[in-house]
Amino acid sequence: MKYSPTVIINHWLTFGLILGMAGSGLAYRYELADKGAMLAHQWMGQALIVVLVIRIVTRLAHRRETDGTTLSAEDRLAHLVHLALYAVLLVYVTTGYVAASAFQDPDLLWPAGLAFARSDMGEQLLELHYALKWVLLSLVALHVVGALKHLILPRENALMNMTLPPRKDI
Numbered sequence: 001m002k003y004s005p006t007v008i009i010n011h012w013l014t015f016g017l018i019l020g021m022a023g024s025g026l027a028y029r030y031e032l033a034d035k036g037a038m039l040a041h042q043w044m045g046q047a048l049i050v051v052l053v054i055r056i057v058t059r060l061a062h063r064r065e066t067d068g069t070t071l072s073a074e075d076r077l078a079h080l081v082h083l084a085l086y087a088v089l090l091v092y093v094t095t096g097y098v099a100a101s102a103f104q105d106p107d108l109l110w111p112a113g114l115a116f117a118r119s120d121m122g123e124q125l126l127e128l129h130y131a132l133k134w135v136l137l138s139l140v141a142l143h144v145v146g147a148l149k150h151l152i153l154p155r156e157n158a159l160m161n162m163t164l165p166p167r168k169d170i
Contacts, residue, residue: 004062008162010055014089017048018140025133042100049093056086078146085139092132099125 003011024041027033071079102122147162 003162006058007055007062010051010058011162013051014048014055015140017044017051018089018136020044021048022133022137029130042096045093045096048089049097052086052089052093059086081139081142081146085136085143088132088136088139092129092136095125095129095132099123099129 021041021044024033024037024044028035028037028041099122102125
């Protein structure tokens with residue numbers, strides 16, 4: 001299955017934002033960098049919210065067609081990992097955004113109203129956010145392992161279909 005340029009760009013933009021957020025968030029959390037790292041983390045998180053909305057809308061608008069055959073265990077696992085990635089990403093960015101809003105962080109571009117983000121929820125949401133990063137990174141690792149498997153043992157050129165420019169020999 002060939003992917004559209006929009007899907008490919010959204011995929012790699014999501015990956016880059018997750019990677020940047022992981023690096024900046026961990027650097028700030030473990031005091032390897034100053035407040036600039038947290039500012040970058042928050043801006044990337046807000047950009048990721050927008051990218052995720054575009055990805056989900058695109059995915060729902062252009063659903064994969066099935067030929068009626070039963071999916072293999074590998075295909076079901078890949079589908080489950082993708083669904084988990086979307087779900088965890090949505091909860092991850094939401095908990096970070098609402099927690100930062102609850103703390104009235106002035107660096108947020110569009111903070112949630114305090115009626116929505118009560119300050120007493122900030123610590124709890126931040127703890128959930130910290131825990132979810134490991135779940136998210138584990139899912140990303142599982143996704144990367146699956147992609148590398150397709151690179152080593154090609155099947156339908158899945159990895160090559162997710163690169164720009166799309167290869168014409170596929």
